[in-house]
Amino acid sequence: MWKHAKYLVIDEVSMISKSFLAKLSRNISVGKMVEGETPSSHLFGGISVILCGDFFQFPPVACAPSEALYFPITSVQHNHKNSLTGRTIFKEFTTVVTLKQQMHVTNPVWQDFLHHLHFGQVQECHVHMLQTLVLTNPDAIPTDFESNPWNDTCLVTPCHAVQRIWNETALQKHGRVAKKVILVCQAENTIKGQPLTLSERYAALMKQLGSQSRQRKQDLPDIVQIAIGMKVMVTQNVETDLDITNGTRGTIVDIWLRPDEPAFTEFQPLIKLKFLPVCILVKLDRTCTTQLKDFEECMIPVELACKPYRINCRIGKGNIVTRTVQRHQFPMTVAYAFMDYHSQGQTIANVIVDIATLPTGWSTRVSLPMLSGES
Secondary structure (H helix, E strand, O other), rough: OOOOHHHHHHHHHHHOEEHHHHHHHHHHHHOOOOOOOOOOOHHHHHHHHEOOOOOOOOOOOOOOOHEHHHHHOOOOOOOOOHHHHHHHHHHHHHHHHHOOOOOOOOOOHHHHHHHHHHHHOOOOOOOOOOOOOOOOOOOOOOOOOOOHHHOOEEEEEHHHHHHHHHHHHHHHHHHHOOOEEEEEEEEEEEEEEOOOOHHHHHHHHHEEEEEEHHHHHHHHOOOOEEOOOOOOEEOOEHHHOOOOOOOOEEEEEEEEEOOOOOOOOOOEEEOOOOOOOOEEEEEEEEOOOOOOOOOOOEEEEOOOOEOOOOOEEEOOOOOEEEEEEEEEOOOEEEEEEEEEEHOOOOOOEEOOOOOOOOOOOOOHOOOOHHHOOOO
16 A cells, blocks of 8 residues: 555644654554565655644644644653654654635635634634624624525534434424435344344443443444435545545435335335445535546445444353454434534535533634634
8 A cells, every 4th residue: 555655645733643643654664664675764664744734723632732743842751652753753844834825714804803813813803703693692693594594504513412412303304394204224233244143232232332432433323314305424434535534524315225125105204224225325515526427416325334343242151252243334424413523624604603611621712713704
């Protein structure tokens, strides 16, 4: 994979930690090694590296604040070797290119606000402008949520519970108003191509309940609800060449069911499928990929993803054995509401942002610069 690579572009650099940068350089250097030749003494195996992003946005994930690349090393004794190496690597970047043309935000008022916010120089006029956008403010700009475009606007929130309730309600409304059947897709779990036994299903459930929340977010969902015309978001990097990546949003335009799927009438609002569909056709909101043959512009097929995981189950007279379960499911979710970190880098013309009391460590400020000034 790395044999012929000459350039590496790392986007959203604010989320990269010192330790991660050090491990990345080391692993790529290993990938560039050629049997029988002397390993390269250069960082990243000699690949030219370009860092892109804004250090005013999200910090490194799941690590100490001091792991940020720009954070100076204060004490060698209290810093891990990878952290020291990562900081040294970061200091090797001496050429800086500043982008001055704003490509996302076109509203001049919002542009001015974001410029001052970026440098911590917000003025009273900016605060007043924001207050007119707060729905609970008596002086808020009147908004008709029954008319276009606000009747179909997404919610950005830092709270998973709010996201779940909003999506459930919005999907039910879509099915009722558009008179579309909501199809329930249950994940298929198999071991060597065979369905799980009762004891294996129990072990899989215990595995899921015992997983950390961070791990559960990376797993394929147990249930996915889909409907034609529904807004969806891809939750994993499936096919980067087709822009089917984590956070990609779009609208379902067709669902290809299995030929042996039992027939159903459209008078039923909610139907649990017996088999997972063959694929789901999604029209992306934004894409850089070329038009696929036999498909409309921006339309891509999303196929089933497969992710293995291991379980420990009891068989016979108490013997514990390890089994590998293959889970098949569509890596997508309802997208009438999504988490604030999924708004990173997106341009959304009209949006509702949840600014209620937030979980510890989060700030509404990170959501605002990533959304369009048309909101």
